[in-house]
Amino acid sequence: MNIPNILTSVRIFMIPILVAVYYLPWEGRYYTCAFIFAVAAITDWLDGFLARKLNQMTPFGAFFDPVADKLMVSVALVMLVASYSNPLLTLASAVIVGREIVISALREWMAEMGKRASVAVSYIGKLKTTMQMLAIFILLGTQPGTLWAHVGETVLVVAALLTLWSMYIYLKAAWPELMSKQSGEN
Template identity: 80%
Template sequence: MNIPNILTSIRIFMIPVLVVIYYLPWEGRYHACAAIFALAAITDWLDGYLARKLDQSTPFGAFFDPVADKLMVSIALVLLVASYANPLLTLASAVIVGREIVISALREWMAEMGKRASVAVSYIGKLKTAMQMVAIFILLGSRPDTFYAYIGEGVLIIAALLTLWSMYVYLKAAWPELKSQETDKS
């Protein structure tokens, strides 16, 4: 175990802590959950930075880092959808989670064909991630039906639109391979 892998493991262990605190009958839970999510986002950036800087990339980290990210975001969105009961927030969350499933499957499939670089993380993907992290942070830290919650919902909708755009970019890059496989089997 190295420092980046420890940070990834901590992020995975933070998920049940986030869920438990979110449901506590305690007024401070909103700020505590936002802080936990922010800490998770920081460790996400830090573990990648340290793995590259210290040359400590490992198969464990390569596998679990994206898993930890997707689990934290998905679980946070599920908590928010249950609390907010807002159709737009639900749709935006479904788009974000659905895109993660599609792109993860696409990357795995492209990797099997030795073409993973075709669907490497793009600038729009990084922007999408930043927007969704900010939105989730705001939403976790706010009571539903407050001014800040409405801001968070707006940012999440923007993140969902960026999500669709980034999915289009990835699918467009992979389309020649998707199309050629379809033609080969015809």
């Protein structure tokens, strides 16, 4: 274990804490959940930065880091969908989670084909992630129905649109391999 992998592991262990705090009957839960999520988002950036800076990239970290990120985001979105009862927020959340499943499968398949670089993270993907993290931070930190909740919902919809755009970019890059007769199963 190295520092980046420890940070990734901490992010996984923060998930049940986030869920427990979110459902506590306590007014401070919103700010606390936003803080927990912010720390998780910072560790997501920090573990990658440190892995590259300290030359501590490992197969475990390469696998576990995106899993930790997707778990934290998915759990937060599920909690928010349950609390907000807003069809637009639900649709945006479904788009975000659905895209993660599609792109994860696509990256795995492209890696098997030896073409993982074709679906490397793009600028739009990074922007999508930033907007998504910001939206979740805002939504976790406010009560449903407030002005800030509406701001968070709007940011989440923008993140969902960027999600669709980034998925299009990835699928377009992989399309020749997906349509190739030599790629495997049809």
